Amino acid sequence: MPELPEVETMCRGIRPVVGGRIIGVRRPRSRLQSITYRPAFPRLASRVKGLRVEDVLRIGKRVVLALQEDWRLVIEPRMTGRVMLDPSQTFSHVRLELEIEGPARRRHRVVFRDVRGLGVVSLLSATDLSIALGPSKLGPDALEISCEEFRRRLAPRRSAVKTALLDQKALAGVGNIYASESLHRAKIHPAIPCCRLKPLQWKRLHAALIAVLHRAIELQGSTLSDGAYATPDNAAGRFQREFLVYGRAGERCLQCNRGKIQRIVQSQRSTFFCPVCQRLPRRNG
DNA sequence: CCCCAGTCCTGCGGGC
């Protein structure tokens, strides 16, 4: 669920630790089965201890701490993970805590919380990271990709355009919410095969996707009813207020005021769209 | 290579 805008917001939230040094690594006691750590937690913890945090980066939907000596600590929130700084309250399901000492002895605590435990924390060398998340594994960032590249990567495919948008190898950062929302804004039916879309539609989709992502970052992401995601201030994100289709099945379309929002399942995931705004063209029409 | 179904995991809400 954390997609590009939510992960970007998390990264910005923990940026104050840049320049600090990791002085403690903990995995709070939990009766729950833990998440995946690579390497296993004790080794990961002893390796990062003492290292300085040189940068905080977002790679697709992952938070990356660039550490001294070319180490990269990669946190994948997947469905319900959240990376946050100095939580004022205590949270359940905390999977990792980094104690970081900054300049002037200022201390910070970076916490990775993950209710469902689908998240992964891995420690890699910069070289291994560039292989693990290299061009053959991960496409260009959705905020950076040009319209030409976007079309070149997606247009030859036979799969439904909604499904293709979720393929991180084609394009990094888009998940279920922003795929539905951007298709609606571009007035493209989610089930149309990529190879049937016209150049003008690719242009509209590219523009809609980038506009939606920028707006969602501006509003610090989307908080759903599960409340798993929150902003660095522990408030709800605000982009869900601007959802036009996601989670609105059965409601009247806010765009055309005529269509009734439909929910369909594509590749085992919910897709929402307006059948009036997003028409399915007739075959051989 | 492309595409899809199955898998992991927990909390929540609907049905009975």
Place this chain on the structure above:
DNA sequence: TGCCCGCAGGACTGGG
């Protein structure tokens, strides 16, 4: 009131 089941969908794996 309480139990059970299905659903939510990130990324990965394996098979056609």
